[in-house]
Structure formats: structure tokens, C-alpha cells
Amino acid sequence: MKIFENYKSSLSISRNITLITDDIFKKIIENCFSFLTEKKEIHSTSNLYKSKPDVTKEFYAALLAVTAEFARKNVSKEEIIKYLTSNCGLPSDRADLYAQNFEKERTKIEISLLNIGSSLPHVSDIKWKIDHIVKSSEMDSSEGPLFRICLIAEQYDNENENKALKNIHFTCNSVELLDLIYKLKDALRHCNNLTHRVF
Amino acid sequence: MEEVDKIIIESLRNLECDIGVKIKNLKQFDADMVTGAVSSCLEAILHSSFPKKLPPSMSARLKLASNMAEQIKDLGFREDMGYQSILYYNEEEVRRVLIFLIERLPRETIKTVSVEQIGYVSRIVKTLEDNIKESLSKTWVPSCFLRQGVRETSQGYIVNSLGDSCSLRTEKLDIPDSRTQNEELKYYWIHNVPDVTKQCSHRKLIPSLLYKDSEFPEDFDLKNVIRKSEIVSLNTIETDLNIPISSSEKIEKTSVDIINIDKDIETRAEQSKIDKLSEELENKKSQYILLQDKVKTKEALLKELIRTKNEEQNYLIETLAKVKLKTKTQTVLSKEENLAKLNNMIEKANDRLAELAKQWHEIQTPLLEEYKCLKDSLTSEESKYQEQKEKLENFKETEIKLNENIKEKKDLSQNLTQQYKQINRKNNRAMYTRRILEIISNIRKQNNDIQKVLKDTREIQKEIKNLTGQVDRSFTLADELIFYDAKNDETARRSYKLLAALRDEFNIILKTLEDLGVVERECRNLEEQIEIEKSKEVSVKLERVISDLRQIQKETDMMKKPSS
Numbered sequence: 215m216k217i218f219e220n221y222k223s224s225l226s227i228s229r230n231i232t233l234i235t236d237d238i239f240k241k242i243i244e245n246c247f248s249f250l251t252e253k254k255e256i257h258s259t260s261n262l263y264k265s266k267p268d269v270t271k272e273f274y275a276a277l278l279a280v281t282a283e284f285a286r287k288n289v290s291k292e293e294i295i296k297y298l299t300s301n302c303g304l305p306s307d308r309a310d311l312y313a314q315n316f317e318k319e320r321t322k323i324e325i326s327l328l329n330i331g332s333s334l335p336h337v338s339d340i341k342w343k344i345d346h347i348v349k350s351s352e353m354d355s356s357e358g359p360l361f362r363i364c365l366i367a368e369q370y371d372n373e374n375e376n377k378a379l380k381n382i383h384f385t386c387n388s389v390e391l392l393d394l395i396y397k398l399k400d401a402l403r404h405c406n407n408l409t410h411r412v413f
Numbered sequence: 414m415e416e417v418d419k420i421i422i423e424s425l426r427n428l429e430c431d432i433g434v435k436i437k438n439l440k441q442f443d444a445d446m447v448t449g450a451v452s453s454c455l456e457a458i459l460h461s462s463f464p465k466k467l468p469p470s471m472s473a474r475l476k477l478a479s480n481m482a483e484q485i486k487d488l489g490f491r492e493d494m495g496y497q498s499i500l501y502y503n504e505e506e507v508r509r510v511l512i513f514l515i516e517r518l519p520r521e522t523i524k525t526v527s528v529e530q531i532g533y534v535s536r537i538v539k540t541l542e543d544n545i546k547e548s549l550s551k552t553w554v555p556s557c558f559l560r561q562g563v564r565e566t567s568q569g570y571i572v573n574s575l576g577d578s579c580s581l582r583t584e585k586l587d588i589p590d591s592r593t594q595n596e597e598l599k600y601y602w603i604h605n606v607p608d609v610t611k612q613c614s615h616r617k618l619i620p621s622l623l624y625k626d627s628e629f630p631e632d633f634d635l636k637n638v639i640r641k642s643e644i645v646s647l648n649t650i651e652t653d654l655n656i657p658i659s660s661s662e663k664i665e666k667t668s669v670d671i672i673n674i675d676k677d678i679e680t681r682a683e684q685s686k687i688d689k690l691s692e693e694l695e696n697k698k699s700q701y702i703l704l705q706d707k708v709k710t711k712e713a714l715l716k717e718l719i720r721t722k723n724e725e726q727n728y729l730i731e732t733l734a735k736v737k738l739k740t741k742t743q744t745v746l747s748k749e750e751n752l753a754k755l756n757n758m759i760e761k762a763n764d765r766l767a768e769l770a771k772q773w774h775e776i777q778t779p780l781l782e783e784y785k786c787l788k789d790s791l792t793s794e795e796s797k798y799q800e801q802k803e804k805l806e807n808f809k810e811t812e813i814k815l816n817e818n819i820k821e822k823k824d825l826s827q828n829l830t831q832q833y834k835q836i837n838r839k840n841n842r843a844m845y846t847r848r849i850l851e852i853i854s855n856i857r858k859q860n861n862d863i864q865k866v867l868k869d870t871r872e873i874q875k876e877i878k879n880l881t882g883q884v885d886r887s888f889t890l891a892d893e894l895i896f897y898d899a900k901n902d903e904t905a906r907r908s909y910k911l912l913a914a915l916r917d918e919f920n921i922i923l924k925t926l927e928d929l930g931v932v933e934r935e936c937r938n939l940e941e942q943i944e945i946e947k948s949k950e951v952s953v954k955l956e957r958v959i960s961d962l963r964q965i966q967k968e969t970d971m972m973k974k975p976s977s
Contacts, residue, residue: 223591223592224590224591227591249610249615249618250619255610259608259610266603267602267603267604268589268591268599268602268603268606269589269591271588271589271602271606271608271609272588272589272590272591274608274609274610275586275588275589275609275622276588278609278610278618278622279622279623282619282622282623283623286623321565321569321570324570325561325563325565325570326561326619327619328561328563328572328575328578329561329562329563329575329577329578329579329616330578330579330580330581330616330619330620331575331578331580331581332578332580332581333575333576333578334575335576336556336562336573336574336575336576338555338556338557338574338576367576368556368562368574368576368577369576370576370577370578370579370580372579372580372582375579375614375615375616377576377577405545405549408538408541408542408545409542409545409546409549
């Protein structure tokens with residue numbers, strides 16, 4: 215729990231019941247989880263500030279950070295409650311409320327975390343055509359058909375900040391194509407082996 | 414039989430049947446334990462639940478027991494089996510039934526338990542296999558239908574595509590900190606800083622929260638860098654181009670001026686006049702400005718002079734007042750009475766001052782002491798407070814350490830219990846092999862004994878055969894001798910007859926001896942049979958059955974009464 219020391223003072227702001235009332239606390243938590251699970255914030259944030267917007271902003275930021283950290287470290291519900299009550303001094307009903315919401319959204323937050331990181335494009339479709347050069351000015355024989363292949367893959371577009379389709383073009387002859395097919399079959403066999411392994 | 418009992422009890426314990434530690438053989442069993450053992454065996458074999466304890470009602474007991482007996486018979490138990498063998502404990506029968514049931518126990522349960530994956534890599538492989546299995550068992554869904562390329566299932570989630578995952582890039586977030594005292598910063602935080610969620614794009618928020626931007630250089634966002642530099646270079650080129658454009662405009666202007674020169678010549682005469690007038694005007698203007706400056710300097714001088722005059726007047730007034738005062742005192746001092754009075758007053762004032770100083774001293778000393786005391790006590794208390802603070806911190810540290818210790822110990826105990834279980838299982842196998850070896854050695858010993866007994870009986874048989882042969886031979890010898898003599902001698906003839914009689918008698922004796930042996934053997938057999946019958950305790954059983962019957966009748970009567 216040493217990583218969470220940074221957030222301790224910021225989280226303990228919510229001990230101040232007059233500044234962050236139960237209603238505001240609930241709304242902040244709902245906002246936090248809905249934002250982390252790739253939706254928009256439910257409640258308008260400007261309504262949540264009372265006398266001290268800066269403190270509320272700090273608490274909100276700390277809550278977002280600590281939620282992501284909990285999901286990253288796979289912290290159990292009991293440990294979360296223990297951390298919030300004993301380390302940050304939150305009242306137990308607030309800690310319970312947070313932990314319940316967290317358990318509900320845990321997998322979704324994990325999925326959000328899963329989607330951070332560079333990964334290879336995901337092939338989702340394929341287009342192909344077969345060319346055959348019969349004769350040209352330089353040669354009058356060719357080595358069989360040419361396969362023009364276009365793999366359609368999904369990849370995150372950093373500029374537009376959304377998922378985009380990307381085309382991967384390549385050309386190969388029949389031997390190379392066979393090689394590719396054998397590789398794919400090999401991978402398939404490996405997967406099958408893994409699932410049908412007898413102990 | 415003890416070995417068999419041990420094995421039976423051990424395997425029953427493995428089935429999590431409730432058998433006490435003190436119980437070592439089947440003699441110590443009672444009806445409840447027998448039903449528990451049989452029901453847990455049946456559960457393991459048939460995978461259906463049976464009650465582990467006998468119900469209090471007699472009819473229910475009978476029903477349960479006969480049901481169990483039927484199940485056991487269905488499993489292929491050949492020998493006599495009924496409700497009585499469960500309800501009325503009989504060591505032999507129970508042993509036979511339990512041996513039969515334990516032989517029928519499924520082996521797979523033991524196998525699956527014994528092969529357990531240990532270690533990080535094998536566990537990962539296992540989860541991989543489970544994941545692949547699960548994803549293969551589900552129908553395929555194109556990733557454009559999935560949110561973030563992940564599919565949620567009952568056991569977790571299947572990652573279909575990571576095409577939606579953005580690379581880890583962070584931005585510097587401006588998060589308020591309530592601990593600072595800087596008012597301007599606070600003002601900025603309160604009024605200007607937007608929410609943390611609005612400071613960067615949605616996908617960058619989580620990485621920015623988790624990592625500081627200094628930890629990951631933004632080098633790999635090369636496209637943006639290149640674009641920025643392109644924009645900058647374009648701007649500089651444009652500014653460079655602007656300069657020549659302006660000079661050309663000037664040239665155009667001058668050409669327009671040249672066209673206008675003709676008109677200028679016409680108006681030149683008037684122009685010269687105007688020029689002269691304007692020159693004069695300018696001269697006047699400069700003169701006027703000079704005069705104004707002079708006036709200003711003079712005014713400043715005047716102001717200064719007035720100020721000095723005022724100051725000197727003030728000084729004069731003050732000195733006049735002083736002179737007045739001094740002349741007054743001079744007049745007072747000129748009389749001697751006044752002087753003496755003044756001297757007196759001065760002395761009195763001096764005395765009073767001394768007195769006041771004394772009083773002050775008297776008041777001051779105890780207060781000072783008190784102050785010193787209080788200061789000392791404060792410092793001592795402060796030191797105490799410091800000590801206690803240190804103690805508290807120490808306690809806190811120890812608490813954290815102890816908590817960690819407890820956690821470690823818990824983990825250790827869990828590990829140890831797991832290991833203990835595994836060791837138990839292994840022990841079980843070792844115990845079985847040991848027992849089997851012991852049994853084999855026992856059997857070998859018994860075999861040796863049997864061989865010895867067989868040898869003895871063979872020797873005795875041989876002896877008997879030898880003896881009978883000897884008897885036969887001696888008889889034929891005697892027979893021949895006496896027969897040979899009997900032709901001549903009368904006494905010999907008689908003796909021959911006697912010999913024949915003797916032989917018959919002996920034959921009879923031998924036969925009776927053999928018969929006796931047979932009868933003895935039969936007797937022994939019968940005795941054994943009697944013992945077996947005794948062990949079955951038919952009369953007791955019958956009595957029990959009769960009493961059960963009565964109880965059932967009672968119960969049925971009881972049930973009839975409320976219904977009638």
C-alpha cells in the first residue's frame with residue numbers, strides 16, 4: 215500500500231462533511247466511475263463545488279488516480295476499505311459505498327487499463343486478387359500467379375483519437391503464400407494443442 | 414483383520430467421513446457411524462446425497478436403511494444384505510460391505526487431486542488454456558460490435574482485439590494541492606484551472622494520472638514534432654517575403670508624387686509665402702516654449718523660497734517659546750525659597766523613585782522566579798511530549814511491522830496447510846504401500862507356517878505308511894513262517910488261526926482309529942459352524958426386529974390417532 219501514500223492527504227479531504235456532503239460524495243464517485251469506464255461524466259462538475267473548488271478538484275483527481283491504481287494492482291475489496299478507513303480516515307459508510315461501486319465496475323476499469331499500450335494491429339478482414347503476368351517486353355514467362363493481398367486491420371489512430379481501419383498491402387507468389395498458410399496453420403494447431411492437452 | 418480395518422478407516426477419513434481419532438478398528442463402530450460411512454461411500458460412488466445420520470423415528474430409519482441396502486445390492490453386492498446389516502451392527506457384515514464399497518470408489522477423484530499445478534509458469538499456461546478454451550467455446554463476434562474489443566463473460570473477459578488500445582502517452586496535469594500556502598496559486602486553482610478530466614483527452618487521462626510525464630519522454634510522438642517544425646519554418650518564410658512587398662509599395666507611391674509635381678509648381682509662389690509665415694510661426698513657437706520653461710523654473714524657485722521662509726518662521730516661533738520658558742525659570746530660580754522647595758521636591762521624588770524601584774524589585778523577583786519555573790516545566794513537558802511522540806511513532810511502526818508479520822504468517826500458514834494436505838495425501842499412499850508390504854510379509858510367514866504344517870502332515874503320513882507297510886510285511890513274514898510250520902505242527906496251525914484273528918482285530922482297531930479321526934474332524938467343523946451361527950446372533954436380531962415392529966406399530970397408531 216506504499217504507492218497510495220501520495221493520495222492519502224488528498225483523499226482525506228472527504229472527511230470534511232460540510233465541504234463534501236454525502237450527496238456530493240456520491241455524485242463524485244458516480245462521475246469518477248462513469249468517466250473511467252469510457253463514458254461521460256453524469257453530473258456537471260460545476261455544481262459539485264461549494265466554497266472551495268480547488269479542494270474538490272484535488273479530491274476528484276486523487277479519487278480518479280487511486281481508482282485506476284486499485285484496478286491496476288488488483289486490490290481486494292477488504293483492503294480498499296481498510297486503506298480508506300484506517301489510512302485516509304474516511305467514515306466507514308463512505309468507504310463501503312466506494313468499494314461497492316468499485317467492485318461493480320472493476321472489470322470495466324480493467325478493460326480500460328487493458329486498452330492502454332502499444333499493440334500490433336488486429337486483423338479483422340482480408341481482400342485479395344490474383345494477377346498473372348502473361349508477357350511483357352522483358353520476359354515472356356512468369357513464375358505462376360501473383361497474389362495481391364490486403365489485410366484490413368484495426369489500429370488506434372493517435373491523431374483523431376479513435377479506432378481506425380488500416381490496410382496492409384503485400385504481394386507474394388504461391389510459394390510464399392503457402393508458407394504463410396502453413397505458419398497460420400501451425401499457430402492454429404498450437405492453440406488446439408493447448409486446449410486439448412491431456413494431463 | 415486389523416490391517417483391513419485400518420485401511421477401511423483411512424479411506425473413510427479421506428472421504429471426509431466423521432470418524433474420531435480414537436477409533437482404530439471396526440469393533441468400535443456403532444450404527445450411526447456405519448450409516449455415515451456407508452452414505453459417504455455411496456455419495457462418492459453415485460454422486461447423489463444421502464443423509465449422514467439416522468433419523469430418530471424408527472420407520473424413517475428402516476426406510477433409510479433399506480434404501481441404502483438396495484443401492485448397495487444394485488451396485489452388485491452378492492451376499493446377504495438388508496436393512497438389518499446397517500441398523501444392527503455386526504462386525505463381519507459391516508466389514509464385508511465396507512470392503513465392497515471402498516473397492517467400488519471412483520479412482521478419478523484421487524487422481525485429479527494428486528495432479529495439481531504448482532509454480533508461476535504452469536499456472537500461467539493453465540490460465541492461457543482456460544482462456545483459449547473459453548474463447549473457442551463462444552461464438553465468434555466481429556470486433557466492431559464489441560466495446561474496446563473486449564467481451565465480458567461470466568468468468569471474466571475475452572480479449573478479442575487490441576485495435577482500440579492507444580499507446581501510453583502522458584500529459585502534465587495541473588492538480589491543486591491543499592497543503593500550499595501560496596495565495597496567488599490558490600486563486601489560480603480556484604478560478605482558472607479546469608477539472609482534471611478536462612485537462613487532457615479522455616484516453617490520455619488514466620496514463621497521465623498513473624505516471625508522471627517525466628517518466629516517459631514524448632519522443633515517440635514524432636509526427637507532431639515534425640508538423641510543428643514545419644509550421645514554424647513556413648511562418649519565417651512568410652515574414653521574409655513581407656519586406657520586399659512593402660518596398661515596392663513605396664516605389665509606386667513616389668511615381669504618384671512625380672505626377673503631382675506640375676501642380677506643385679503652380680502653387681509654389683503661394684507656397685513660399687506660406688513657408689515664410691510658417692517659419693516665423695515656428696520661431697515664435699520656440700520662443701514661446703523657451704519663455705514657458707523660464708517661467709516654470711522661476712515658479713519652482715519661488716516655491717522653494719516660500720518653503721524656506723515658512724521653515725525659518727517655524728524655527729523662530731519655537732525659539733521664541735524656548736526663550737519665554739527660560740526667562741520664566743530664571744525669574745523662579747532667582748528667589749531662594751523657591752530653590753529650596755524645588756530641591757526638596759527633587760529629593761522627595763528621588764526617594765519615591767527609590768521606593769518604587771524597591772517595590773518593583775519585590776514584585777518582580779517572585780514573578781521572575783515563577784516565570785523561570787514555568788519555563789523549566791514547559792521545557793521538561795516539551796521534552797516529555799517529544800519522547801511520547803517518538804514512542805507513538807515507534808508504536809505505529811511496530812504496528813505496521815506486526816501487521817505485515819501477521820500477513821506473512823497467514824500466508825505461511827495457508828501455504829503450510831496446503832503442503833500439509835498434500836503431504837497427508839502422499840503419506841496416505843506411503844502408508845498403503847507400507848501396509849501392503851507388511852501384509853505381504855505376513856502372508857509369507859503364514860505361507861511358511863502352512864508349508865511347515867504340510868511338511869509335518871506329510872511326514873506323519875509317510876510314517877503311517879511306513880508303519881502299515883511294516884505291519885503288512887511283518888504279518889506276511891509271520892504268516893509265511895507259521896504257514897510253513899502249520900503243515901507239520903498242530904500248535905503252529907492254531908497259532909496261525911490266532912494270527913489271522915489278531916490281524917482282523919488290528920484291522921478293526923485301525924479302522925475305528927480312522928473313524929475316530931473323521932468324527933473328530935466333523936466335530937470340529939460342527940463346532941466352528943456353531944460359533945459362526947452364534948456370532949450371527951439370530952435370537953438377538955429377532956428380538957430387535959420384534960421390538961422394532963412394536964415401535965413401528967406404535968408410531969402408526971400414533972399417526973392414526975390424530976388422523977381419526
